[in-house]
Amino acid sequence: MSFSIETYDLTRIFKSKQSGKINIVKALDNVNLKVSKGELFGLLGPNGAGKTTLIKILCTLLFPTSGKAYVNGYDILKETSKIREIINVASGGETPGYGILTVKENLWFFSQLYGIPNKIAKERINELLEIVDLKDKANERLNKLSSGMKQKLNIARSLINDPQILFLDEPTLGLDVISAHQIREYIKFWIKEKENRTVFLTTHYMAEAEELCDRVAIINEGKIVACDTPENLKKMVSKGSSFEIEIAYINDEKINLLKSLKGIIALSFNHKIDKNLTIIKIVVENESIISDVISMILNLKSKVISLKKIEPTLETVFMSLVGKGLEND
Numbered sequence: 001m002s003f004s005i006e007t008y009d010l011t012r013i014f015k016s017k018q019s020g021k022i023n024i025v026k027a028l029d030n031v032n033l034k035v036s037k038g039e040l041f042g043l044l045g046p047n048g049a050g051k052t053t054l055i056k057i058l059c060t061l062l063f064p065t066s067g068k069a070y071v072n073g074y075d076i077l078k079e080t081s082k083i084r085e086i087i088n089v090a091s092g093g094e095t096p097g098y099g100i101l102t103v104k105e106n107l108w109f110f111s112q113l114y115g116i117p118n119k120i121a122k123e124r125i126n127e128l129l130e131i132v133d134l135k136d137k138a139n140e141r142l143n144k145l146s147s148g149m150k151q152k153l154n155i156a157r158s159l160i161n162d163p164q165i166l167f168l169d170e171p172t173l174g175l176d177v178i179s180a181h182q183i184r185e186y187i188k189f190w191i192k193e194k195e196n197r198t199v200f201l202t203t204h205y206m207a208e209a210e211e212l213c214d215r216v217a218i219i220n221e222g223k224i225v226a227c228d229t230p231e232n233l234k235k236m237v238s239k240g241s242s243f244e245i246e247i248a249y250i251n252d253e254k255i256n257l258l259k260s261l262k263g264i265i266a267l268s269f270n271h272k273i274d275k276n277l278t279i280i281k282i283v284v285e286n287e288s289i290i291s292d293v294i295s296m297i298l299n300l301k302s303k304v305i306s307l308k309k310i311e312p313t314l315e316t317v318f319m320s321l322v323g324k325g326l327e328n329d
Helices: 051-058 080-086 103-113 118-131 147-158 177-193 206-212 230-235 252-259 287-299 314-322
Strands: 003-018 021-036 040-044 066-071 087-091 165-169 198-203 215-220 223-228 241-248 264-272 277-284 304-310
Touching: 003 051, 003 198, 021 051, 021 198, 021 215, 021 223, 040 177, 040 206, 051 066, 051 165, 051 198, 080 087, 087 147, 103 118, 103 147, 118 147, 147 177, 165 177, 177 198, 177 206, 198 206, 206 314, 215 230, 215 314, 223 230, 223 314, 230 314, 241 287, 252 264, 252 277, 252 287, 264 314, 277 287, 277 314, 287 304
Parallel strands: 040 198, 040 215, 087 165, 165 198
Antiparallel strands: 003 021, 003 066, 215 223, 241 277, 241 304, 264 277
16 A cells, blocks of 8 residues: 555654753653555644644754654655655644735745646636635735635645645634635545545544544554544544533632542533633543432532433544643643
């Protein structure tokens, strides 16, 4: 099998000096991954887990401290120019060009950086504007666009050279529901449109990874803790039981007391302050433990609004492996 991306014991260490002391952060810790051609591969993890660092290394923007990596068979250290010809990258929240230029002018500028012939560039720009629904904004200055439109332009810019491998770093970060849905739909369309296209997607949105990805690697504190299809990952936690409990608001300190109960594999929570509620998701060794959880909630002077058993998801997989949810990072 041929691979689009291969990493072998890839490690990246950052050093900083504060108050005379040297701080060492291991952003990547012996990462080993193989991504097949034609695959939509997801890297799921909290902020600071090492996702962006890995993408920067694979895009030849950052050297690893140790280990090896190959993109379409090319060595990231020795064959950077060959890699840059066949890849592109789009990051969520990133400005996709120059504010004083129009949408079409920005795409034209980037097409020329790739040496795309005039006729092909014009055809591709018009096609991309149609696809990302920005045709009516073609002559609008970039600095006049909404954040959703800017991210659509960012996706179009990342496709201007018709890359073989597309790196997407949190592509729907901060977008409204409709804009995020449109971008996800186009990602699915793009990878199927042409054989052997590959997408390497980083996200901390569980539903996004579950909807888009053929396989998902879960990364935490620079380490890959699991890698498989979403379905196989969910089977990993099938022995435990997952529940969602809606209760009257309690603070983080009281939630930490809940975590100490024997038999709880993992717990995550989300406060809804405006409704005076706390939503708790837990993975337990067996269902009998729920009675202890309810008793402690009542002892903490709260009350249970609702309780329901939920099917395993990538979120419960992550919770089981890491011990907490992404929203609690």
